[in-house]
Amino acid sequence: MLENMNEKCAVVGIFGHEEASKLAYFSLHALQHRGQEAAGISSADDKKLHTIKNRGLVTRVFNEDKLKTLKGSSAIGHTRYSTAGDDSILDAQPVFARYDLGEMAIVHNGNLTNAEEIRNKLIQRGAIFQTFMDTENLIHLIAKSEKDKLLDRIIDAVTKIEGAFSLVFLSRTKMFAMRDRHGFRPLSLGKLPNGGYIVASETCAFDLVGAEFIRDVKPGELLIFEEGCEPVSMQILEPTPKHCIFEYVYFARPDSNVFGQNVYQTRKEMGKELARVKPVDADIVIPVPDGGVPAAIGYAQESGIPYEMGIMRNHYVGRTFIEPTQEMRNLKVKMKLSPMVEIIKGKRVVVVDDSIVRGTTSLRIIKMLKEAGASEVHMRISSPPTTDPCYYGVDTPDKEHLIASRMNEDEICEFIQADSLAYIDKEALLKSVGADKDENYCTACFTGKYIV
Amino acid sequence: MLENMNEKCAVVGIFGHEEASKLAYFSLHALQHRGQEAAGISSADDKKLHTIKNRGLVTRVFNEDKLKTLKGSSAIGHTRYSTAGDDSILDAQPVFARYDLGEMAIVHNGNLTNAEEIRNKLIQRGAIFQTFMDTENLIHLIAKSEKDKLLDRIIDAVTKIEGAFSLVFLSRTKMFAMRDRHGFRPLSLGKLPNGGYIVASETCAFDLVGAEFIRDVKPGELLIFEEGCEPVSMQILEPTPKHCIFEYVYFARPDSNVFGQNVYQTRKEMGKELARVKPVDADIVIPVPDGGVPAAIGYAQESGIPYEMGIMRNHYVGRTFIEPTQEMRNLKVKMKLSPMVEIIKGKRVVVVDDSIVRGTTSLRIIKMLKEAGASEVHMRISSPPTTDPCYYGVDTPDKEHLIASRMNEDEICEFIQADSLAYIDKEALLKSVGADKDENYCTACFTGKYIV
């Protein structure tokens, strides 16, 4: 867990706008599906950096008064996802530090595979670590680099780290954005209406603040933002793209473009492929909301079977800690998902979801559909079987908890009590995302082949 | 506003279950789309009534400890919607009273059209009113009735009130459920797994607690629940059904059955009708989520034009009070709804919504779609033009703020900057809900013909 702290987060950087922190705030708003546990923004006003961060939703952490204290024309922000249920406020980002060249702040999405090794080396050299975030390695590497200029030190630092990282650095006068050589996590560059720049984990942030998409930051590329100049690009690391294919399957917002493709379109394509892979004679196609919606639409379009909203998602859930009565079966799933009995009753149903992790939720959903009167339930999954955990920042359970690691499709089908089950295979998935070969994507969660 | 306090709320009653208040709690959970401002439950344990009510979501008002104090095998609950932005905690329900026959509690969904008249009469006779809820009239009428038995007094009281009311009464040993003679607001009867009974505003509450739908409470019918007996039915008022057609258009949850029809199916039918009414040559059909989804699916099925999720709803919104920057246009709508640029760009789009009230939101959505690159935007509304305010419990603005009260369809189309606009007409709407004539429905919001 310690090594997994930066998983599935989001970063943003704003450069050259007099209300930089406000734009960072709204960008974080659009990126909250990647993490709601903590949020933070650092801004720079030439003289010094200002940082506010705390646990909780971005709307709870900030208000107009707080944003006003985050002065300056550049700002970086972070929203954090974590399953670590402790009070570790210290583990919110940005990470701020005073060091020999002044002040810096960093936001980081991803996780470093050699974090422990680096930390141990740094600690041997007298460094202290006050948090459990990989990101702390970076500020040490920069502070301890023997180079004179921040740019050179950043280069020094990022050549030493391995793993997944989409980083934005802020100094008093400059901003730097960097992506690991695999381009594991997304990071895009956009232009603000006033001529300033934005980098963000997903393009959905651009839409909200009125920015225009320019291009993705390239794997291994460092972008340098300085007043009065266009962003300068440096190819620091040899690019060997290994984009996380799960961003398409589940993480990214459907209205974002990541790795050069629109997420919704890609998911629809997966659904179409699914319809071709294992056709089934059925009456309706329904999604498990919200994740399965685009693939279910694609499935319906390809198969000609009518698309229906057969399961409703309840958005007023809130957290309840009330124990159900004995007779209330499947309450946990029913609080969130309600079956449309009138739609389902007596029907042969194709139900589309993005993935199966432990299998228990799928089982609950299928039971619920059968109780609602479905005559047949055919489960279709718009990704290959998830057989292996992710070490690059996805919060997956251990291999033994992944149902596909110990059962084949037939066994899973039986376990979840479906009448049939189909996944798409890796090749089809790659085709959906527009790749003819898998070289450019990390598919370790489906193959166990990790980038070493 | 004073007369409108009980609008769009939900009621529930549980009889004959040792965890009655818990079942009421979960039922209110399922009914929160009808009101999140306040929640309350009264239970009866033969000796006395217990009441807890407060402002806020049902999950905030109750916890396990509080539910435990709501002892007894019967319980009634209420969740309240109100635009009255004050601190009127007193206006939460159930309304509890001690009176000459003991104790009673009432929950009420609807609003009384002769409330003021009754109140004035009661006040002339020395009654005092401590809240601004119509419901207070009822407890007075029951307390002041000269009949000896509660049943007779309830009959006395409900024959004196007019307007919309779905009521549940609770005494120490009995429960009563009553619907106005028009059956304006829905109220259904179900059976609990243990043999007890449930009445609720919408059937979606039944599903969550594992209850089975028996039938709707009939317009003008009083149901009496007493230990050891089947519910006794009495037809108190001459039934003259005038169901609120807006329950189908917007209020009710799609997985509920109201007035004998499934809401989702009905909405889909409206969408199909819309496709027939004013066909258009277009590339995609998209809903305004979430209200427009079923009708858009119906439209797509009927027209053969592909259904797409062209607008995404952001569920992590929360309330933000941060002022946008100058350049951030349409922020208010964009915080909630994001256009799927890749889907919309260059497309002729049919966008389906359930209704147009003021017109400003439709305008913002269409602008947003055009900025996203839609070549044409055709607005389709799955109800007739909303020309008149509702006096029976719907929170509509005054007539002058209803765009359809002062503009015809062409003018509205121009105002909202659509390429074309179509509504369904009243007849089609009635057909969608399975009615061949409008006698059984209140369509005053489309016709101005109010039930006297």
Place this chain on the structure above:
Amino acid sequence: MLENMNEKCAVVGIFGHEEASKLAYFSLHALQHRGQEAAGISSADDKKLHTIKNRGLVTRVFNEDKLKTLKGSSAIGHTRYSTAGDDSILDAQPVFARYDLGEMAIVHNGNLTNAEEIRNKLIQRGAIFQTFMDTENLIHLIAKSEKDKLLDRIIDAVTKIEGAFSLVFLSRTKMFAMRDRHGFRPLSLGKLPNGGYIVASETCAFDLVGAEFIRDVKPGELLIFEEGCEPVSMQILEPTPKHCIFEYVYFARPDSNVFGQNVYQTRKEMGKELARVKPVDADIVIPVPDGGVPAAIGYAQESGIPYEMGIMRNHYVGRTFIEPTQEMRNLKVKMKLSPMVEIIKGKRVVVVDDSIVRGTTSLRIIKMLKEAGASEVHMRISSPPTTDPCYYGVDTPDKEHLIASRMNEDEICEFIQADSLAYIDKEALLKSVGADKDENYCTACFTGKYIV
């Protein structure tokens, strides 16, 4: 408990000041020692009444915005003390009602001894009771009175109730203040700097808002406040003063004048008397803070034994729910009160408190002092033994829990492990409060002689 809801509260009324609700707010601030559980204010602006009330401290219930909505030049306020630990927000005051003459609001300090009887009669006549406050009786009596004018109705109502009541009524244009014929609870009249008027439970409220004390409202007197007039006085009830002597002993703030005497001075006098009653050879006199301070000062002055702050009160307590460890003895009292070991060690200590209720706290304090090294501890109580519960609004436990109801002084002395114990007797207490006979005071808690 039901009958005891209005005990030890405070009321205030402001008439003739454009910021009436603000003055009521600050007055409630000064009166919070009489109740911190709930607070409320009603104001009148000729057209209508405005009410805000809620649970919690006055600072939590109100803010500048809320006070602004409480428009008008008159206002009444209430701060409530209650041991009823439920969610009975309904039981906050003012009680507001619409009735045949318009609108009224009432605040009430005291409790009615014939509340149940009146309620039963009213209920027989068709009234309903929505709360458990005695105050609800009053609005019914006023509403049901057959007189035409509010003044006459108030007279009607207050002649029907018995018990303790300091009341302030507010209508759209007038304010009325009334005290029961015994003058049980205090109520004083003051003049605002701008010429307006204030009535309040204690004069300490006057000081904060800059008002000048005029006189006490007399037992049985009704004061009528109307625009453009001096307050009109009417002697409604035959005055038979029975002031609650416990106001002097414990309730009232030392800087208040109640019943014509300054509280601090009176308490000091009790302490002096105590020094005369049972002298003891000791080294220091210390109070149990804060209640025992004035009497301890008086004791020291009379006896010549040096006054010392031998026990410190910890004001940063807050509520802690942490279980102590095994070895932490007397934690409950030590969290609040710390012994000044250096002062106490080896000393013969006279410790002065205002009263002994159950005896357990006195025991803990004496143990604490002995552990701190006191060679002798002589307990002195500035009131007679509390032998009987109060039925007029004081939150005392049942008779069997009052240690003085079942033990004589020697037994109590032994129980609390004191080296000696002395109370003052009733006569001395009366002398301290300036009364030569007890006719004018209720001393039932010391004598069991209740006013019928």
Place this chain on the structure above:
Amino acid sequence: MLENMNEKCAVVGIFGHEEASKLAYFSLHALQHRGQEAAGISSADDKKLHTIKNRGLVTRVFNEDKLKTLKGSSAIGHTRYSTAGDDSILDAQPVFARYDLGEMAIVHNGNLTNAEEIRNKLIQRGAIFQTFMDTENLIHLIAKSEKDKLLDRIIDAVTKIEGAFSLVFLSRTKMFAMRDRHGFRPLSLGKLPNGGYIVASETCAFDLVGAEFIRDVKPGELLIFEEGCEPVSMQILEPTPKHCIFEYVYFARPDSNVFGQNVYQTRKEMGKELARVKPVDADIVIPVPDGGVPAAIGYAQESGIPYEMGIMRNHYVGRTFIEPTQEMRNLKVKMKLSPMVEIIKGKRVVVVDDSIVRGTTSLRIIKMLKEAGASEVHMRISSPPTTDPCYYGVDTPDKEHLIASRMNEDEICEFIQADSLAYIDKEALLKSVGADKDENYCTACFTGKYIV
């Protein structure tokens, strides 16, 4: 401000008790008068350190569940005072770090005068600083020391820092307590009932947890706590005592013993001295509560003038943000302090306070007393004029805001509108604290003579 972050805080260390964190919690409770802004505890369970810290009162930061996660038989705690009104949660203590020898946590009361210099050196050597606390210097010095053992490194570190520090260090198995060579801030050693040890800023913490005072930690002394051993004492720094005399004047709780003297007794002695210094013919002696109480008692005892509680402190204040009306004069002081008019009216009053900083509060109090009718007001201050700011951890304003830095006593007397004013002089103050010469105390705030 940056350099002043650790001022007037409190530290505690518990060693050898299975509920160490709970004892730390209760100790912090007793120490909250030294800081209520943030609180934190680190515990050690041989395997690792556990830390919880946050803004807010100790009761708000911790609950039973959280304390349970702070496992282990040793714990250190901190409660922080700061005027820095920002969101700097990072600046709460303990400061935790992983470093080459494992994990450590530190709490610190005081502030380092060479913090900037050390930090700059450390930064030149590649260190990064993530907070603005002096304490961060210490963990760097320890981490970067070339010694092999923690003990040697602590010695290394504390010989490099200058200024005021009472420190407690925690490692997985040991605890260390250290005081600067001046013994600026208090730090005492006590024994727990079970045989374990406690160190704390003030002895009032001992009383609450049942610990017995052993002795003060000596200036320059390091205490080493290790399982199975008595605490080992090492005199690390040459002791040159310069105890902060303001601890006696204002900071410490009266029931604490600091620097070998009881605080209450010392303050009383100051009051007695004051009575001798400038006698005045007066009727009563009153304190400004709570600070002036012990000195006023001393003054009264020495002068024979009766002691009275002439000003009452209102403990239910809470924060109000309501603007007063025009006529409400002196509201700010009156919300907290109420004059006992009956006591003061017509009297010649001696009012005793601990110090005068800006002079404005004294002015308000004297005005209030005169409005209450005092015929004369004689101000007596139980310390010398505060002429110079403190650089060792006291939150005093700049020299120009200290009234005594620019006015002599006569001018101050005129400014605060007193009839007479007297301070005690430095020699008398020293005598009060039992010192015959000033060598052992820092009196810089009265003399401007700072320890270099």
